[in-house]
Amino acid sequence: MAHIAKYKASAVGKLCAHYNRWQGIDNPNVSRENIDKSRTHLNYTLGVYEKDGKRFIGKVRGSASWATVKGRIDAVNARAKAEGKRATRKDAVVMADMVVTLPPNVPPEDAYKFFWNSYQYIADRVGRGNLMGGYVHMDETTPHMHVPFTPILDGRFNYKKMCDRKFYQTFHKGLGDRLEQKMGYRPEVELSEETRAQRVYTSRTKDIDKVRGAVDRAIVEPAQQEADRIVAVAKEEAAALLQDAEAQKADLVAQIADRRGDLAELDSQLEDVKLDIADEEDRLECLRQRADGVARDVAELRPIAAEVRGWEAAGKAERGAILDNIAVKCDGLASRIRTAVAGIKLKVEELAERIAAPVRYAQRKSEPRQQGLDEVMAQARAAADAWNRAHQAPTNNRWRGQSR
DSSP: OEEEEEEOGGGHHHHHHHHTGGGOTTOTTTOOTTOOGGGGGGOEEEEEEEETTEEEEEEEOOOOOHHHHHHHHHHHHHHHHHTTOOOOOTTSOOEEEEEEEOOTTSOGGGHHHHHHHHHHHHHHHHOGGGBOOEEEEOSSSSOEEEEEEOOEETTEEOHHHHTOHHHHHHHHHHHHHHHHHHHSSOOSOSOOHHHHHHHHHHHHHHHHHHHHHHHIIIIIHHHHHHHHHHHHHHHHHHHHHHHHHHHHHHHHHHHHHHHHHHHHHHHHHHHHHHHHHHHHHHHHHHHHHHHHHHHHHHHHHHHHHHHHHHHHHSOHHHHHHHHHHHHHHHHHHHHHHHHHHHHHHHHHHHHHHHHHHHHHHHHHHOHHHHHHHHHHHHHHHHHHHHHHHHSSOOOOOHHHHHHO
């Protein structure tokens, strides 16, 4: 069977080193694990040589090299320049390698005949002027021959036109026919139907893999990248929204705390108002009691006043009795007044004690309020003293406005 591969200029040097391993067996470009160095001396090269003015194909000492390919490239470019055409592209296929493997049904003694006739057939197909030799390797697992050639057609490097579909479709059958004609039996150079089907399947599988890879690179990968980008943007937006929501939540919590503090303050103020109302009610009750006491005192003072008026009109003898009577009545009135004053003082002290709790709260909030309450206490005590001295309650209620 035969296999063909195409190469650009950059690969020519390594391939030539592999062909000519007899020139440097330790060259890393030609050393392989499947090479048996003890059999390398069995390798040989087929080529064209002249004898008696005639050209023959046989074993030669020639070797392939980059110089051979370079010379042919230069010749093609010179012709192209003369014809006004463009030179050979740098990425052009400048060498092809036909590998012909010794079939299992060919005995070792027919190996040379097999490779010689194969070389003749390849020369007829690609042109003898394009051949670079036939390099038979007997030191590898399976004996085979490399036939490198330059794909020059109509004065140009044109591998695609030289080795077209028809070339591939007819090569193996033509080679088999030639070998059968020359060797008397048909070497198995053609693939069996099963092997051919397997190779077609493998080739199609590779093509499918290439298409799948191209689809992945053209569609799937960009789509995945776009999806990743969208997810990343969505995550960033979600994180920003979450952060904003957390900030709003914290602000609402602070506002609720402030409202709770305001409600607590209002509750405290409400309690203060309730206490003030209770204080006013107590004060009114005290005033009513004092008014009742004053009314009683007035009622008691009227007889005393009558006694005084009688005293002015009475004689000396009668005046003494009148004074004694007035003194008795005044003593009783003074006793009741002192009792009333003591009761008022007690009421004032009780009122001061009831005011003490809101006063302590108010001290934390406002110093002026504390001063107002102190003034209230002072006025309350002054009222008690005034009552004790003048026997009447003060009418000024300025302290209430200040306490608020």
